[in-house]
Amino acid sequence: MKFLIRTLHIAIFASLLLATVLAPSPLFAQEASEGASLVMEHRCYACHDMDKALIGPPYLAIAARHAGHKDVMEKVLATKIILGGGGNWGMVPMVPNEHVPEQDALVIARWILGLPPSR
Amino acid sequence: MNSVIKNAMTPGKASRASLLPLILLTCMGAQAATFTGTVVDINGNPVVGAMVTLEPSWPGPTYVTAFSDPDGRFSLPDQVNYRRGSEFQVAIRALGYELVDSSMEEAGDGVSLTVIARATDNQVASAPASAWLQNKANHDTTSTFVLDCVGCHQVPSPEFRHYAAAIADIPGTDRDAIRHASYDALVKYMNFLSAEEFGRGPEAGPPDASRVYEVGDGPRVIDYLSANFTDRMDSVSGYDWGAPLAVTPQTAIMEYEVPRPNAIREVLLLGEPKQLWAADVASNAIVKIDPESGYTSSLEVPSDTPVGPHSLHRGPDGSLWVAPFITSVVGHLDVNDGTWDTWRMQTVNGTPTGIHDLSFGADHTLLTDNDGLVWFSDIVNNAVGYLDPDTGAIDHYMAPPVLDRATTGTALYGLVMTSDREEIWFSQLNIGSIGSFNVVTREFGLSFQLPLNSGPRRLSISDDDILYVPLYGTGQLVEYDTKTNTQIGIYDMPDMASAPYAVTWDPVRKVVWIPTSNTDVIYRFDPADKSFSVLPMPRTGAFLRMVDIDPDTGNLVTSYANIVGHVHGPRMALIIDPGDGAYR
Numbered sequence: 285m286k287f288l289i290r291t292l293h294i295a296i297f298a299s300l301l302l303a304t305v306l307a308p309s310p311l312f313a314q315e316a317s318e319g320a321s322l323v324m325e326h327r328c329y330a331c332h333d334m335d336k337a338l339i340g341p342p343y344l345a346i347a348a349r350h351a352g353h354k355d356v357m358e359k360v361l362a363t364k365i366i367l368g369g370g371g372n373w374g375m376v377p378m379v380p381n382e383h384v385p386e387q388d389a390l391v392i393a394r395w396i397l398g399l400p401p402s403r
Numbered sequence: 404m405n406s407v408i409k410n411a412m413t414p415g416k417a418s419r420a421s422l423l424p425l426i427l428l429t430c431m432g433a434q435a436a437t438f439t440g441t442v443v444d445i446n447g448n449p450v451v452g453a454m455v456t457l458e459p460s461w462p463g464p465t466y467v468t469a470f471s472d473p474d475g476r477f478s479l480p481d482q483v484n485y486r487r488g489s490e491f492q493v494a495i496r497a498l499g500y501e502l503v504d505s506s507m508e509e510a511g512d513g514v515s516l517t518v519i520a521r522a523t524d525n526q527v528a529s530a531p532a533s534a535w536l537q538n539k540a541n542h543d544t545t546s547t548f549v550l551d552c553v554g555c556h557q558v559p560s561p562e563f564r565h566y567a568a569a570i571a572d573i574p575g576t577d578r579d580a581i582r583h584a585s586y587d588a589l590v591k592y593m594n595f596l597s598a599e600e601f602g603r604g605p606e607a608g609p610p611d612a613s614r615v616y617e618v619g620d621g622p623r624v625i626d627y628l629s630a631n632f633t634d635r636m637d638s639v640s641g642y643d644w645g646a647p648l649a650v651t652p653q654t655a656i657m658e659y660e661v662p663r664p665n666a667i668r669e670v671l672l673l674g675e676p677k678q679l680w681a682a683d684v685a686s687n688a689i690v691k692i693d694p695e696s697g698y699t700s701s702l703e704v705p706s707d708t709p710v711g712p713h714s715l716h717r718g719p720d721g722s723l724w725v726a727p728f729i730t731s732v733v734g735h736l737d738v739n740d741g742t743w744d745t746w747r748m749q750t751v752n753g754t755p756t757g758i759h760d761l762s763f764g765a766d767h768t769l770l771t772d773n774d775g776l777v778w779f780s781d782i783v784n785n786a787v788g789y790l791d792p793d794t795g796a797i798d799h800y801m802a803p804p805v806l807d808r809a810t811t812g813t814a815l816y817g818l819v820m821t822s823d824r825e826e827i828w829f830s831q832l833n834i835g836s837i838g839s840f841n842v843v844t845r846e847f848g849l850s851f852q853l854p855l856n857s858g859p860r861r862l863s864i865s866d867d868d869i870l871y872v873p874l875y876g877t878g879q880l881v882e883y884d885t886k887t888n889t890q891i892g893i894y895d896m897p898d899m900a901s902a903p904y905a906v907t908w909d910p911v912r913k914v915v916w917i918p919t920s921n922t923d924v925i926y927r928f929d930p931a932d933k934s935f936s937v938l939p940m941p942r943t944g945a946f947l948r949m950v951d952i953d954p955d956t957g958n959l960v961t962s963y964a965n966i967v968g969h970v971h972g973p974r975m976a977l978i979i980d981p982g983d984g985a986y987r
Contacts, residue, residue: 369569377569
């Protein structure tokens with residue numbers, strides 16, 4: 285069992301190394317630009333800006349707040365994009381965006397969480 | 404034979420899909436079938452006046468709906484080309500009922516359905532948006548609110564109600580402050596979407612948030628929302644249509660889904676064979692739908708500037724006249740040979756013309772004056788004007804001031820022509836005024852005023868030159884005799900928060916049809932006894948605008964015309980057979 289885990293670690297490390305060598309990987313880059321264009325398509329900019337608070341918090345502030353637990357927040361953020369609600373950033377809940385498909389919400393969530401800590 | 408619940412009813416799912424619960428049945432066999440059935444409650448008692456909707460998986464209408472009679476029986480129309488061996492789904496809409504189960508049995512040439520519904524006190528899944536606006540004590544502020552918001556979308560929509568629930572979940576003791584701050588954010592958000600939808604050309608980027616979040620009417624809308632929508636808004640009860648149903652066992656509603664994205668507005672049934680022609684204000688195109696197959700195609704309006712087809716009029720020769728939204732291009736299409744004519748107009752001082760309606764008469768067909776001029780309402784310039792289709796000549800006449808009311812932003816809107824073709828009547832939506840203009844002397848004539856929040860929109864005129872005016876804000880109908888210049892009456896709609904958008908005189912039935920934007924129904928008004936009856940649509944979010952009457956069959960032709968790209972209600976063209984045999 286231990287051997288298997290070690291092997292997996294090596295495999296994961298190797299793939300990470302590979303990703304670094306090839307960075308930015310076309311897949312990651314594609315997803316990042318897809319996230320940015322989905323933010324436009326679903327008009328997130330009506331309430332959110334990159335580094336300014338509008339009706340809702342800036343993307344960079346969301347990314348910074350959740351930097352330590354991106355894995356959990358990806359699904360949570362995607363769910364929040366669709367259902368709205370909250371009060372996480374004051375007393376105003378986010379509007380529901382029930383027209384946004386789940387896979388789009390996931391790409392947007394990954395895009396937000398992947399934003400650099402400072403620009 | 405099998406029966407599987409395909410889409411069980413959960414609040415989240417139902418609102419996202421905007422669908423009623425569906426039950427999937429498989430019909431075995433090969434040849435065409437007829438569909439009949441019964442709607443019963445859980446005790447076996449008939450459910451009366453339920454809409455039963457079939458969603459076939461074969462070519463034709465996307466949905467077909469019939470109504471259950473006093474015995475709970477219904478039969479779907481024969482003309483729909485049902486195919487055996489194909490799947491279909493069944494949904495119902497009946498106020499205070501939800502679908503439990505359905506089953507089918509083959510009987511002779513046909514299929515017999517049994518639909519079981521359960522009575523529920525909570526009408527959240529079956530009631531229209533206006534069910535939440537029934538407080539008569541605040542009718543005056545509700546009327547203003549309807550003009551402020553329902554002009555573009557139903558209120559409260561499912562998304563809005565879910566937002567109210569999210570507000571209720573915010574912790575804190577000062578509920579008023581939480582509500583006010585939350586609705587303030589919502590109104591800013593909607594103002595942004597509205598500015599983006601109406602305030603820019605297709606090439607421009609998003610509007611400047613700091614400039615468009617605050618608009619003049621914002622504070623009163625926030626106050627209204629904060630005062631009236633205070634709970635989770637997940638239940639509503641006691642709503643009824645407010646008038647007897649205008650349906651028979653032969654009534655049939657055929658709905659055609661229009662490929663998205665679209666912002667379809669008005670629809671006409673024209674050509675040989677008859678096709679549905681739908682104006683798409685967002686795409687600069689006319690969508691053509693074959694009622695037999697449901698097949699859709701798109702025709703671009705030939706113009707070097709975006710037209711944004713909005714209002715459609717049937718020409719006396721069965722051709723299609725297209726009036727634009729805000730822009731100044733009028734189009735004419737020979738629907739049989741596909742030939743277009745377009746005219747581009749500017750005002751004398753260079754301000755673009757904002758054509759809204761072209762002149763039409765009692766049969767809802769384009770009507771020129773005795774010199775062959777087409778008259779129009781100019782929503783941008785508070786003017787009426789004419790187009791000479793032969794020479795392309797145009798001219799404008801600015802409307803005079805009305806009492807102490809605004810002289811700009813009046814929204815000179817609906818327009819009709821009297822039977823002698825010498826006078827036009829128009830409404831001014833934003834200042835509650837109705838006026839007349841003599842096209843021979845070129846002088847403005849009599850006008851009459853209604854409350855500022857009445858919201859007169861698309862007019863109609865009868866064979867006897869009786870004017871009918873829907874009041875979108877106050878939820879009323881005005882009946883006015885243009886020959887004697889007397890007001891016959893103002894009548895309250897069965898639901899005064901229904902937002903009646905238009906009226907259409909029916910020259911054969913001698914009644915008025917009134918499509919509503921916030922109640923999912925078309926009202927039928929009978930001038931003989933001043934009574935209303937109601938023709939409900941089978942789905943929520945049915946943002947109805949104009950109704951036309953096919954002169955050959957007497958079928959009503961209309962659309963679910965959700966306007967803003969962000970509003971996710973149904974977008975469909977409809978053919979409705981009232982089932983009264985009046986045109987046979």
